[in-house]
Amino acid sequence: MNAKLTAAAAILVVAIVGLAAFEGSTNSWWSDEEDASLEIHTGGLDLAVENYKLSIDGVDVACEAGYGQDNPTMVDIRITEEGIYLEPGTVVKISYDLVYSTTVSGARLVMVSMCDGATDEKVEDDHIQVEYSEVMGEESLTDGWYFFPKIGEYDSHADVTYSIGGNADLQMNHKYSFQVYTMFVQSKAVSIVGTADELQSALSGDKMLAVLSDDIEIDETLSVSKDADVTLDLSGHELNVDASVGILVDGGSLHLTDTGDGSGIIAATGSAVNVVNGGHFKMDGGNISAGNIGVAAGFKNGADSGATIDIHGGSVKAVEFAVWGVNGSSISIYDGEFTSADNAVIASNGTPSNGPVDVRIEGGTFNCGIVSGGYLACGVFVAQCGNWDIVGGTFNMMSDKATAFVVRSGNVNIDLDNVTVNMNASASDSIGKVGDSTFVKSGHVVVAYYTSGAYGFTEDSTSLIINGEPKISLDNVSDYVGTNSAVQVNVCYYYDN
Numbered sequence: 001m002n003a004k005l006t007a008a009a010a011i012l013v014v015a016i017v018g019l020a021a022f023e024g025s026t027n028s029w030w031s032d033e034e035d036a037s038l039e040i041h042t043g044g045l046d047l048a049v050e051n052y053k054l055s056i057d058g059v060d061v062a063c064e065a066g067y068g069q070d071n072p073t074m075v076d077i078r079i080t081e082e083g084i085y086l087e088p089g090t091v092v093k094i095s096y097d098l099v100y101s102t103t104v105s106g107a108r109l110v111m112v113s114m115c116d117g118a119t120d121e122k123v124e125d126d127h128i129q130v131e132y133s134e135v136m137g138e139e140s141l142t143d144g145w146y147f148f149p150k151i152g153e154y155d156s157h158a159d160v161t162y163s164i165g166g167n168a169d170l171q172m173n174h175k176y177s178f179q180v181y182t183m184f185v186q187s188k189a190v191s192i193v194g195t196a197d198e199l200q201s202a203l204s205g206d207k208m209l210a211v212l213s214d215d216i217e218i219d220e221t222l223s224v225s226k227d228a229d230v231t232l233d234l235s236g237h238e239l240n241v242d243a244s245v246g247i248l249v250d251g252g253s254l255h256l257t258d259t260g261d262g263s264g265i266i267a268a269t270g271s272a273v274n275v276v277n278g279g280h281f282k283m284d285g286g287n288i289s290a291g292n293i294g295v296a297a298g299f300k301n302g303a304d305s306g307a308t309i310d311i312h313g314g315s316v317k318a319v320e321f322a323v324w325g326v327n328g329s330s331i332s333i334y335d336g337e338f339t340s341a342d343n344a345v346i347a348s349n350g351t352p353s354n355g356p357v358d359v360r361i362e363g364g365t366f367n368c369g370i371v372s373g374g375y376l377a378c379g380v381f382v383a384q385c386g387n388w389d390i391v392g393g394t395f396n397m398m399s400d401k402a403t404a405f406v407v408r409s410g411n412v413n414i415d416l417d418n419v420t421v422n423m424n425a426s427a428s429d430s431i432g433k434v435g436d437s438t439f440v441k442s443g444h445v446v447v448a449y450y451t452s453g454a455y456g457f458t459e460d461s462t463s464l465i466i467n468g469e470p471k472i473s474l475d476n477v478s479d480y481v482g483t484n485s486a487v488q489v490n491v492c493y494y495y496d497n
Contacts (some may be wrong), residue, residue: 018257052096070402072227088127090179092162098134100154104415109259110134110143112160117175127165132180134158144235144260147192182250194360196222199239203230203247203254212264219243224279233257234264234286246290249279249307256314258286265289265322271296272318275307275329283311283336292386294318294338297325298354306357311336311364320367321347326354326384333360333393341368344381344406345395348436355387355409363392370399376442377430381419385434385461388412394420401432403440407448409457413465414446416497421445446495448472450481456482466495 054063100108112132114123125331131405132143148154162178164170171191190209191202196218198397203208204225215238222250224230224247241247246268247254254273258264263289265274272290275281275297288294294316297307301355306328306443315337322345325331338345343400348357361380370377377399382388388410395404403444404421405414423443448464450458452455457480464472472493480493 003299008275012064020346021028034357039367041407045299048099048101050097050099052094053253054094055093057091058093070423076431079485081416088164088168091161092164094160094178094180097154098158098182100148102148102151102154105277106184107145107147109183109185111181111183112143113179113181114162115177116171117177117180118171118173122226123176125168127164127168129163131161131163131305132158133160137198139235145192191328198437203232204228204229209233212239212466216240217242218376220244222247224249224252224254226277228252229257231257232258234266236262238264240267241266241268241270241272243268243272244292246272249273249275249281251277251279253282255282256286256288257284257395258314263287271285271360272316275309278305278307281309281310281312285314288315288316288318289316290318290320292318292412293320293324294322295324296321297323297329297331297357298327307329310334315339317341317491319343321345321349324348325357325359327357328355329357331357331359333362333364335363337365337367339369341369342371343367344378344435346379347381347435348384348386349381355384357384358387359409360389361391361393365396366393368395368397368399369406370401374433376434376440378406378434379404380406381405381435382410382412385409385457386411390419391419393395394422397424398426401442403431403434404440405441405445405446407446408432408436408438410465411461412448414467416445416467421497433446440492444496445493447479448475448493452481464493465494471495 024343054061058131064076073191110132112130114128114130115121116123132154132307134141136154138300140157150381160180170176181368189207190206190211191198191207192211192213193199193202193215194212194216196216199210199216203222205228207230208229211233212235215239215479219242221243229252234256235258235367237260246266267289269291271293272288273295275295275300295309297309307325308329309323309325309331311323311332311485312334315353317339319341320343322340323331323333324350333346345368346359346361348355364381378399379395380390382405383393388407390413402424404423423445427497431439432442433439438449440449450462459477460474462471462472462477480491482491
């Protein structure tokens with residue numbers, strides 16, 4: 001949840017012991033009070049959670065509830081029966097009554113998940129299906145956005161069903177929790193948009209959240225203005241932009257997410273998102289598909305102050321680079337899936353004056369393809385000076401000619417102990433071109449070469465560290481330097497696990 005958008009929130013958590021035997025009750029800290037409920041009196045919403053019931057495979061399970069010890073906005077339902085085990089093939093159902101009391105106009109959003117207490121992470125498993133239903137009067141609600149038609153009190157009943165398939169990957173001795181987040185956002189902070197004009201107004205206005213209520217098609221660039229700080233919730237819908245740039249973030253801030261089923265997508269015929277002039281783009285969910293670059297930080301060959309990119313989830317698929325940056329930009333990737341059909345997946349390719357660029361990759365899946373004849377598929381192309389840390393992630397080489405990491409400038413640190421490279425190429429003497437038309441040998445994990453007087457390269461500001469060991473430094477970098485674009489293949493440094 002984005003704290004700026006949350007006026008009030010409640011968390012309903014059910015904790016269940018895993019497959020291993022468990023002795024004794026789980027409610028050692030809780031009192032004997034039976035009618036526990038949660039009330040929140042902030043941001044224009046009072047919310048009470050009452051009459052809770054928990055069943056496993058259709059059988060009611062004795063439980064008690066109270067405030068979370070570490071979080072006063074959490075109802076913590078604890079199983080009091082002994083010998084309750086969670087196994088593949090189990091159906092867990094949570095039922096409870098809700099009383100909403102709104103003092104200002106607004107909307108509520110519900111998000112449900114299953115978490116592993118041992119790792120404190122959300123369980124992502126296709127064999128676990130979650131269904132949320134809520135009935136308010138004669139209305140049937142989903143776990144998406146619901147706007148209260150007026151200020152007042154609303155009674156509802158909610159059922160959350162977790163169907164854990166027989167092939168679900170549950171771990172012995174782990175404790176799993178079933179979490180239901182209820183978030184309230186005041187109307188003055190949110191725009192529900194179903195047309196291109198409404199979306200453009202929301203991206204350049206003063207509201208903090210824009211939620212798509214329908215698929216949208218537009219044939220011109222959408223702009224996030226300099227002073228805007230907006231979250232775009234795709235909510236399972238498509239945004240199709242037929243323009244050279246889908247969304248231009250010009251000095252403002254755009255946060256992309258999808259609180260729907262995760263299928264929401266920005267599909268652009270050109271580049272999908274271009275962030276410039278100190279702008280910020282954060283991605284937690286949703287999908288991007290681009291006919292050119294997926295997410296670009298800074299203008300190529302232009303007077304620009306760079307931008308900041310933070311990606312924590314979702315997917316980016318592009319014909320060219322999935323993520324690309326120049327002009328002092330900073331790019332951080334923690335998770336997500338990134339695919340390039342015909343160029344490096346992550347890169348910073350520009351003229352000598354376009355550096356530096358700082359890039360940090362801690363996780364994610366990177367699918368590296370190539371279509372252009374004579375070229376190699378590439379995961380990361382370090383084409384500009386700056387600091388590059390590649391300390392996590394899985395890189396899949398989808399071509400029979402590929403090189404995972406190509407380095408031609410910058411201070412580069414690659415931790416191959418924590419990076420997975422799946423090479424679909426033999427480490428042979430076959431030769432292909434990389435982004436600047438330099439010929440290198442295919443099938444290697446790392447290739448490094450440097451071009452005298454280009455791309456911010458200087459001998460005293462260049463280094464390559466692999467698994468904590470310096471491989472290229474001031475002492476030997478001259479061995480791998482060519483002139484202009486005439487770097488010969490035998491000048492390159494090669495490294496393999």
